[in-house]
Amino acid sequence: MRYLTYFCLTLSLIACDQSEAPKAKPVTPKQTVITTQTLPPLVSTIEKSKTIKPKCKGDDCPNIEIEIDRFNDDKELSALIERELVNMTASLSDDKKVYANLTELTHDFWQKSESQWNIFLHSKILHQKNNIIVLELGNETYLGGAHEIGYTKYLNIDRKTHQLIPLTQLFIAGKEAAFWAKIQAQHQLWIKDNELNDEHSIATWPFIHTDNVALTDKGLTVKYQNYDLAPYAFGQLEFSVPYEQLNGIINPQFL
CATH class of the missing domain: 3.90.640.20 (Heat-shock cognate protein, ATPase)
Structure with a gap:
């Protein structure tokens, strides 16, 4: 009888301990908080140029023409736009070379270009709000064949970080x-x-x-x-x- 009483008491204590055990709190998924900052709109100047392949004469010489936004108040942004723009022509290189700037692209193009080949690169501002600036980049390239190939690329840029905003x-x-x-x-x-x-x-x-x-x-x-x-x-x-x-x-x- 003594053992039975002890056994029942033990079961009661276990049940009591289970009923009073704290319940686990539900885990709330963390969300990335994206802060915005009101920045004054940027004003750009348009750099325009057209260069002909050196030592080439005639009407069919390869050429590169650009109309690109430059930001005097944000050199890093200007460099980002130029880098994105020149790499829209990556098809020039079989090894998928990445160009750092217009100078590198021009050098590569002169090495490979043939009669009538041409590249036209241009940019324009589409939208500015708070710390966001959006540009449209355009590339019309003719490398022989029936017609030129056009390509358009949008850049949604965070001005604080100078990073492209992922889709x-x-x-x-x-x-x-x-x-x-x-x-x-x-x-x-x-x-x-x-x-x-x-x-x-x-x-x-x-x-x-x-x-x-x-x-x-x-x-x-x-x-x-x-x-x-x-x-x-x-x-x-x-x-x-x-x-x-x-x-x-x-x-x-x-x-």
């Missing part, structure tokens, strides 16, 4: 898919209007995502390169979603 950072966590659904809906209307909604065209030119997305004054703009979604003749397709349709999708700091 995923533009959206609230888990909401990027909702943005692409809106872009795809516009694309569906476009292929219908242009009679590219037959089975062959859809299989040849399927809808794809791109990281070429820009913050603008009115919303988010997506630009596709030649051949991304359609034949060359249709050019670079562009779709936009206004900010009023992006509530709950885009990070509020970008509104």
Whole structure:
């Protein structure tokens, strides 16, 4: 009987200990806090130049033409833009050489260029707000063949860090898919209007995502390169979603 009483008492203590044990607190996922800072808009000067291949004579000499934004108050930003711009022509090099500046690109181009080859590089400011500046870079290159190839690249830049803002950072966590659904809906209307909604065209030119997305004054703009979604003749397709349709999708700091 004494042992039975001791056994029951032990069970009671164990049950009491379990009932009074503190419950684990739920873990709240940490979110990256992105701070904004109001900075005065930058003013750029446009540097324009056109250079001809040395020692070349005639109308068909290779040339490089540029129209690039320069920021006297932010040399680091100017260097970043130049670096991004000249590396839009990476197809010049079989080993995917990375150019540090326009001088390196020019030297490489003169070594490889043939008659009529040319490069036109240009930039323009699309949007400025708080610590964000957005530029559109353009590259039209002719390296022989039937036509030149155009390429457009958007840069969303944090002026405080001089870093490109990743696409995923533009959206609230888990909401990027909702943005692409809106872009795809516009694309569906476009292929219908242009009679590219037959089975062959859809299989040849399927809808794809791109990281070429820009913050603008009115919303988010997506630009596709030649051949991304359609034949060359249709050019670079562009779709936009206004900010009023992006509530709950885009990070509020970008509104």
